Amino acid sequence: MEFRMRINHFPTTVAAAHAVADRIAERLKAKPNIVLGLATGATMEPVYERLVALHRAGDISFSGVTSFNLDEYVGLPPADPRSYRSTMDSQLFDLVDIDKARTFVPDGLAADAAAFASRYEAMIREAGGIDLQLLGIGRNGHIGFNEPGADFAARTRVVDLEASTLAANSAFFGGAQPPTQAMTMGIGTILASREIVVLATGAAKRDAVRAALLGAVTADCPATALRRHGNVSWWLDAESGAGVPGENLAAE
Ligand code: GLP
Numbered sequence: 011m012e013f014r015m016r017i018n019h020f021p022t023t024v025a026a027a028h029a030v031a032d033r034i035a036e037r038l039k040a041k042p043n044i045v046l047g048l049a050t051g052a053t054m055e056p057v058y059e060r061l062v063a064l065h066r067a068g069d070i071s072f073s074g075v076t077s078f079n080l081d082e083y084v085g086l087p088p089a090d091p092r093s094y095r096s097t098m099d100s101q102l103f104d105l106v107d108i109d110k111a112r113t114f115v116p117d118g119l120a121a122d123a124a125a126f127a128s129r130y131e132a133m134i135r136e137a138g139g140i141d142l143q144l145l146g147i148g149r150n151g152h153i154g155f156n157e158p159g160a161d162f163a164a165r166t167r168v169v170d171l172e173a174s175t176l177a178a179n180s181a182f183f184g185g186a187q188p189p190t191q192a193m194t195m196g197i198g199t200i201l202a203s204r205e206i207v208v209l210a211t212g213a214a215k216r217d218a219v220r221a222a223l224l225g226a227v228t229a230d231c232p233a234t235a236l237r238r239h240g241n242v243s244w245w246l247d248a249e250s251g252a253g254v255p256g257e258n259l260a261a262e
Contacts, residue, residue: 015236016243017223019251023211024056026247030144030209031060033243035070037142037205043074045134047143047200048102049154050079050094052181053209054146058101065106072108076137078130079115080145080154081194084168086118092182093118116166116193123193127166131199143203147210150174151218151231155194162235164196197235206242208233213249223254 020026034057038044048054064070079094088095095115103113114133120126134140145153150172156164157172168191171179179188200206210219222233223244236242246254 015223017251017254017256018243018245019254019256020245020247023247023249026209026211026245027053027056028060030207030245031057031064033207033245034061034142034144035064038070038072038075041141042071043076044141045137045139046075046077047140047145047195047203048077048079048098049144049146050081050097051146053211054144055101057144057209061102062105072106075108076112077108077114078134078137078140078195079113080143080200081192082116082118083189084118084123084191084193085189088115088118092188116195118189118193120193123168127168127193130166130195134199134202140203142205142207143200145200145206145208145236147208147215147218147222147233148175149178149214149218151221151233153197153200153233153236155192156197156200156232158230158232160197160229160232162201162229162232162238163198165198166193166195168193197232201235201239203239204241206236206239207245208236208242209245210250211247215250216252219244219246219250219254 020029079098082094086093090096103110116130117126147153150158155169171190171192176187221231225231227234227237
C-alpha cells in the first residue's frame with residue numbers, strides 16, 4: 011500500500027511552529043476531549059507559547075483534554091526543573107485550563123520500569139488512543155527517545171541514549187551530561203496514533219529531515235518509520251526543509 015506524507019514549508023521557525031499550534035487548536039476545537047501526544051525540546055517551545063496565547067485569548071480550552079508525553083529521563087524527579095514533567099508544567103499545563111490529573115508523563119523514577127511502561131500503554135488504550143501526536147526529531151533521526159536501531163514495533167520502555175543525544179541535550183543541563191537513560195513511548199506506540207504532526211526547524215535538523223523523508227526506510231533513521239503511517243504531516247522552516255520537495259511525497 012502506498013501512503014503519502016504531507017510536507018508544509020514555512021519561511022521562518024516561528025511561522026512553522028505557530029502553524030503547528032494552529033493545527034492543534036483546530037483539532038482541539040473539533041474534538042474538545044481530544045487525546046494529545048506531546049513532545050518536549052526547544053523546537054516545541056514556540057508551539058506551546060502560541061497555544062497558551064490562544065487559550066488566553068479565549069480561543070481554545072484544554073478542559074476536556076487528556077495528554078500523554080513521549081518521554082522522560084530516568085532518575086529525574088518530576089519536580090526537577092529539567093524533567094520533562096516540569097518542562098510541560100511550566101511551558102503549558104500550568105498556563106492553561108487543562109486538568110493536570112489527565113496529563114501523563116512517563117515516570118522517570120518508577121521502581122519497576124517495565125510495569126510502569128505497560129501501565130502507560132494501557133492508559134493510552136483506555137483513553138481511546140492518541141488522536142494527534144506532536145513529534146520533534148533528533149539530529150540523529152530519533153523520535154521520542156527511540157535512537158537509531160530501535161525496533162519499529164517497540165512499545166514504551168527504558169532506553170539508553172546515544173552520546174550525540176546527550177551532547178545535544180546537555181544545553182538543558184547547563185552544559186553537564188543529562189541522565190543516560192530515558193523512558194520513551196516506542197515507535198510502535200507512536201505509529202498507533204491516528205494523526206502525527208512532525209515539527210522540525212533549524213539547520214541542525216536538515217540532514218535528519220532529508221533522511222527521514224527521502225532516504226531508505228531503515229532502523230538507522232527511526233523517523234523513517236513514519237512512512238509506514240498513513241496520516242503524517244511535516245512542518246519545516248527554510249533551514250530544515252532546504253532541498254525537500256514541497257509537494258506530497260510518496261512513502262515506501
Ligand atoms: C529530544 C526529545 C525528542 C525531541 C528531540 C529534539 O531529545 N526526546 O522528543 O523531539 O530530542 O529536541 P529539540 O527540539 O530540543 O531539538
